[in-house]
Amino acid sequence: MKRSAFLGNRQTRKSLVLALVVLGCLGGCGYLKEPVAFRAEYATLKLEAERKFPTGSSAPAFEAWFAGKSAFRLESNPPILRPSKTGGQCEARNMWLRRVEGCINIMAANYCVDEKGKIADLTFSDSSYC
Structure with missing residues (x-):
């Protein structure tokens, strides 16, 4: 199985997931509204x-x-x-x-x-x- 070049290494994936969680919370909590x-x-x-x-x-x-x-x-x-x-x-x-x-x-x-x-x-x- 070939990995996507976009996701990069494990640390990059963790950072991406963390960023999405933070943005989701900010939007859902009303801070970006x-x-x-x-x-x-x-x-x-x-x-x-x-x-x-x-x-x-x-x-x-x-x-x-x-x-x-x-x-x-x-x-x-x-x-x-x-x-x-x-x-x-x-x-x-x-x-x-x-x-x-x-x-x-x-x-x-x-x-x-x-x-x-x-x-x-x-x-x-x-x-x-x-």
């Missing part, structure tokens, strides 16, 4: 928030809505005062929504609340950590 569900959820929530909570909307209503969307985990930072785009001071706030899909995916809501409890500015960002 694009977080498709998270990206879709991020886009949907961002559009919904922009429609429901334009500038001047109630900050507590937005916070309750965002907290209701966080089935996995929700965190927020302590507020910081900064100048508002609409004039005066506002309280800068951040909230995070975390999802695990291959990596840890985070949707951040960065918003500013004026002295009347209204949203003065609202932006979203996303990031992933593997």
Whole structure:
């Protein structure tokens, strides 16, 4: 029986098998997968928030809505005062929504609340950590 030149010696075959196992685990464990569900959820929530909570909307209503969307985990930072785009001071706030899909995916809501409890500015960002 003649051996295939592609498989080479025994060490090469072992290395090839190990590489296939590692790649199979990475793909099967989600590490090489694009977080498709998270990206879709991020886009949907961002559009919904922009429609429901334009500038001047109630900050507590937005916070309750965002907290209701966080089935996995929700965190927020302590507020910081900064100048508002609409004039005066506002309280800068951040909230995070975390999802695990291959990596840890985070949707951040960065918003500013004026002295009347209204949203003065609202932006979203996303990031992933593997």
